[in-house]
């Protein structure tokens with residue numbers, strides 16, 4: 001979930017010079033440590049559907065990241081992509097900071113990758129969605145939800161940056177899990193396990209189209225009996241069903257009324273598909289929760305959410321219902337993002353930029369965030385809770401804000 005602190009950039013180290021691209025491209029590709037079980041079938045990530053999400057043509061790479069085993073695997077997976085050496089994954093002004101890129105926003109997201117090394121491996125307390133926020137193995141996203149908070153921090157066009165040193169991220173998490181020991185008091189995050197959000201600024205299901213970072217995290221948590229990984233997703237990636245999470249990864253499918261989603265969740269899997277996948281993911285060993293988010297107040301929103309909850313009640317298997325819980329998150333938005341969206345998707349702004357319902361708050365980094373006014377938000381949260389009780393009474397609301 002959002003924080004007001006910019007991520008990584010100012011604390012990252014300086015790079016160590018350019019690299020010999022030809023050598024990297026011709027050397028042997030290191031084996032993957034966590035290649036998914038294939039069951040003999042082609043992987044989804046090699047399908048035409050996956051390529052519609054991500055057809056990588058350009059990879060901006062820090063030297064160390066490109067030369068690392070994970071970096072070399074990624075370069076080998078996209079052999080036709082042009083590789084552009086960069087000093088730092090945070091300083092690519094043409095991609096990140098240029099508002100003029102608004103028209104190219106979606107094209108950049110779907111064709112450009114950045115490879116970097118994460119230098120700052122901080123585990124931060126959270127207490128809402130998860131107990132802890134893990135250092136991310138990626139940031140940025142190939143999807144383009146109109147309300148997404150990631151561009152507020154990363155820049156306007158924000159292609160996926162993959163961190164190639166996921167081994168160090170996992171080692172940091174292992175130390176944290178070990179030092180914490182067992183969870184002694186149940187809380188709303190989980191009754192028994194310490195929950196770590198591993199996808200704060202990225203979508204781990206899409207990241208799994210690129211590398212084994214998500215697989216490595218899922219398999220690491222499968223070995224830690226006192227902890228659980230958690231990530232929200234709007235993308236159904238069947239390759240994740242081939243992993244072995246052993247109940248230690250919570251996948252949170254984000255859902256909203258399909259009409260809202262078609263308008264706002266650009267490039268994501270349809271909501272119906274996310275709901276239909278829940279049973280398969282439970283069977284594969286995931287814990288399956290839902291994010292009812294973002295809740296967008298617009299004419300008829302209560303009826304639309306009631307319909308969605310009734311649909312979930314109709315189609316979800318009993319086993320999913322028995323273990324499901326949900327977070328309810330009201331829409332937040334941002335002045336700068338509104339201005340950018342007006343250049344490429346103004347219809348979305350009719351729904352999510354509603355000054356008569358919203359109040360502004362300047363964040364620590366100076367940008368103007370907006371959220372529903374206190375009284376309006378409180379009433380809407382109560383409405384969602386009432387709708388859940390009426391139409392999906394099996395769904396525990398873990399928290400709502």
Ligand code: SF4
Nearest residue numbers: 141143144145148234
């Ligand atoms: S899926 Fe998540 S990270 Fe990706 S654009 Fe949408 S809100 Fe942002």
